[in-house]
Amino acid sequence: MYRGRYVVGVLISLVQITVLYYIWRAIMSGGQRHAGYDWPQMQTYLLLSFLLTLVLSFGTEERVSASIRDGSVSLELLKPVHYMTLRVTELIAALFVELLSVGLCLALFVSTVLPAVPPETGSRFLLVLSFLLAVALKATIAITTGVLCFWTTNVLGLIACRQALALMLSGAMFPLQMLPDWLHTVAYALPFQSFFNTPTMIYFGRVGTADAAGLVALQGAWLIALAGMTALLLNRGFRRLDSYGG
Amino acid sequence: MRTIEVRGLRKEYRIPEKEPGLAGTVKHFIRPRYRAKPALAGIDLDIEPGESVGYLGSNGAGKSTTIKILTGLLSPTDGYVRVNGFDPHRERKRHVREIGAVFGHRTGLWWDLPVIDSFKTLSSMYRIPDATYRANLKLFTELLELEEFLSVPVRQLSLGQRMRADLAAALLHDPKLIFLDEPTGGLDVNSKVAVRQFIRHLNQQQGTTIFLTSHDMADIEGMCNRLIILDRGSAVLDEDIDKAKHRLAADRRLVVTVSDTEDVAEVARTVHNASGLTCTMLDRQRLSCEFGRTEATAAHLVGVIMRAHEIVDFELREPTLEQMVRRLFQQPPPSPPPAEVRSR
Known part of the structure; x- marks a missing residue:
């Protein structure tokens, strides 16, 4: 049952990336550049998108929210650890399993269809940091979504909403430069671009080291803000639980 | 501490x-x-x-x-x-x-x-x-x-x-x-x-x-x-x-069934004379005696009855927890109370 679910999860991601790949191949068949990317770069862009979309994607929110929805969250308080620590540890464990499968897909892709362009960045350190922060942000927002289940049981709705926003405004589907100016501004004001746009911009050397450092700092700021908000929500959630009787 | x-x-x-x-x-x-x-x-x-x-x-x-x-x-x-x-x-x-x-x-x-x-x-x-x-x-x-x-x-x-x-x-x-x-x-x-x-x-x-x-x-x-x-x-x-x-289980209940040649009222009198307990008649052949642990033992009661009358069957009912708790709250028990210990 679990094996099946996992395999289906990987397959769906593969279908998504394949569809995206052919759409972009059609768009770029004329040979012109889009948002400054040529075809080999765009292929690598899609690969990165695939990678970051897949990480922490297998029912992470469902898993995080499960204990809140079924009420066993109060029992988790019997363990001598903080709720967030418990969740983060679980996510890290899941990450290991996922990296295995993602790594496998990646190797398969790079060796067959997609010749990846090596990073053209000034700072390897910022690049790695921005990827790590992107993953940390994704984990945090998954926990935030899960914690919202103290107030609503509609976790699927919350996930769909989060996914739609992330898909359009993170740059995972197309580079943010292709958005109209006003939407571009909106995207940069929201946390989603920190999930994907920042690491890819640095990867392709689209920003100077100073700007890159600024974007990474922004990622860090979002991480702190979201984690703080989640901690606050969690606190309120537990107080609510307390007054309703667990 | x-x-x-x-x-x-x-x-x-x-x-x-x-x-x-x-x-x-x-x-x-x-x-x-x-x-x-x-x-x-x-x-x-x-x-x-x-x-x-x-x-x-x-x-x-x-x-x-x-x-x-x-x-x-x-x-x-x-x-x-x-x-x-x-x-x-x-x-x-x-x-x-x-x-x-x-x-x-x-x-x-x-x-x-x-x-x-x-x-x-x-x-x-x-x-x-x-x-x-x-x-x-x-x-x-x-x-x-x-x-x-x-x-x-x-x-x-x-x-x-x-x-x-x-x-x-x-x-x-x-x-x-x-x-x-x-x-x-x-x-x-x-x-x-x-x-x-x-x-x-x-x-x-x-x-x-x-x-x-x-x-x-x-x-x-x-x-x-x-x-x-x-x-x-x-x-x-x-x-x-x-x-x-x-304290709570003070009252146990002995239910005795006598043969149809016996008069239940007579049996009740026998018990009363011997131990001072008042028994209730359940029907023509059965009677029920409630007694505290300090008042009598089941063996004694059965002995008293058997010496004068013919017994077909008897049951000893220990009060269940539910009855004990109900007693504690002074509410009338429902009938009939479930039997917990049964001996023949």
């Missing part, structure tokens, strides 16, 4: 107040109204190290609320609570390190992990020394017969197996105090006996303090030395279990 010290513990819940029907639902959606429902109305508890306390009460009496407050899961609305010297809710993380807790209807294990993996996770969570972990694992595996399902994921265990695994999990870190909320609920007779023996063993061999709730009087008789009965948020009884049984 007392293991548990509670003064004037109160807990109120907020419950939504909804008017019936669609209109009520809409109204509640737009402007929800709540009222405070008292769950605990001022509880005092003093529990010494090594005691074994049975906490008894009907559904909604406040048993689970008490146990959740003592384990730090819920905060008290009012009152003073100290467990092992900790304020359970405020000092939750340090407090839960010192206790073990099992909630019968929920599992503290990881659903998808094999039992042994859950144990290992707990071992690092509680920072259990390696030697302690191995010694306890060995002991519990033996006492609770865990061997056959240590490598099975928790979701595939039977209820009895899961309960045994949960018990072991709650005790790996050597807590000196354990809370058990309905530990035998839904278990079959064999599993119940295994659980009881295990708890008894902990209490007597290792001096572990036990605080348990149950509906099952046999549970409490089998595991506890002290009985606390809770009703509508207040403790209505708190004493040594043998004394409580003696």
Whole structure:
């Protein structure tokens, strides 16, 4: 049952990336550049998108929210650890399993269809940091979504909403430069671009080291803000639980 | 230091107040109204190290609320609570390190992990020394017969197996105090006996303090030395279990069926003359005599009747816990009372 679910999860991601790949191949068949990317770069862009979309994607929110929805969250308080620590540890464990499968897909892709362009960045350190922060942000927002289940049981709705926003405004589907100016501004004001746009911009050397450092700092700021908000929500959630009787 | 010290513990819940029907639902959606429902109305508890306390009460009496407050899961609305010297809710993380807790209807294990993996996770969570972990694992595996399902994921265990695994999990870190909320609920007779023996063993061999709730009087008789009965948020009884049984179970009932050649009224007179007891006639052949433990023995009564009359059958009915509790609350018993001990 679990094996099946996992395999289906990987397959769906593969279908998504394949569809995206052919759409972009059609768009770029004329040979012109889009948002400054040529075809080999765009292929690598899609690969990165695939990678970051897949990480922490297998029912992470469902898993995080499960204990809140079924009420066993109060029992988790019997363990001598903080709720967030418990969740983060679980996510890290899941990450290991996922990296295995993602790594496998990646190797398969790079060796067959997609010749990846090596990073053209000034700072390897910022690049790695921005990827790590992107993953940390994704984990945090998954926990935030899960914690919202103290107030609503509609976790699927919350996930769909989060996914739609992330898909359009993170740059995972197309580079943010292709958005109209006003939407571009909106995207940069929201946390989603920190999930994907920042690491890819640095990867392709689209920003100077100073700007890159600024974007990474922004990622860090979002991480702190979201984690703080989640901690606050969690606190309120537990107080609510307390007054309703667990 | 007392293991548990509670003064004037109160807990109120907020419950939504909804008017019936669609209109009520809409109204509640737009402007929800709540009222405070008292769950605990001022509880005092003093529990010494090594005691074994049975906490008894009907559904909604406040048993689970008490146990959740003592384990730090819920905060008290009012009152003073100290467990092992900790304020359970405020000092939750340090407090839960010192206790073990099992909630019968929920599992503290990881659903998808094999039992042994859950144990290992707990071992690092509680920072259990390696030697302690191995010694306890060995002991519990033996006492609770865990061997056959240590490598099975928790979701595939039977209820009895899961309960045994949960018990072991709650005790790996050597807590000196354990809370058990309905530990035998839904278990079959064999599993119940295994659980009881295990708890008894902990209490007597290792001096572990036990605080348990149950509906099952046999549970409490089998595991506890002290009985606390809770009703509508207040403790209505708190004493040594043998004394409580003696006092509450004062009235037993002997139901005698005589042969059809006998006159029941005559039999009743015989009993009255011999022991001063007044018996009630149930029908033409049966009569029922209630007597306290101090007034007579069943053997004596049966002897008295048999010497003068021909008996076809007799039953001795011990009052059930339910009857005892009802007696305590001075409510009339329903008829007919269920028999617990039956002898022919």
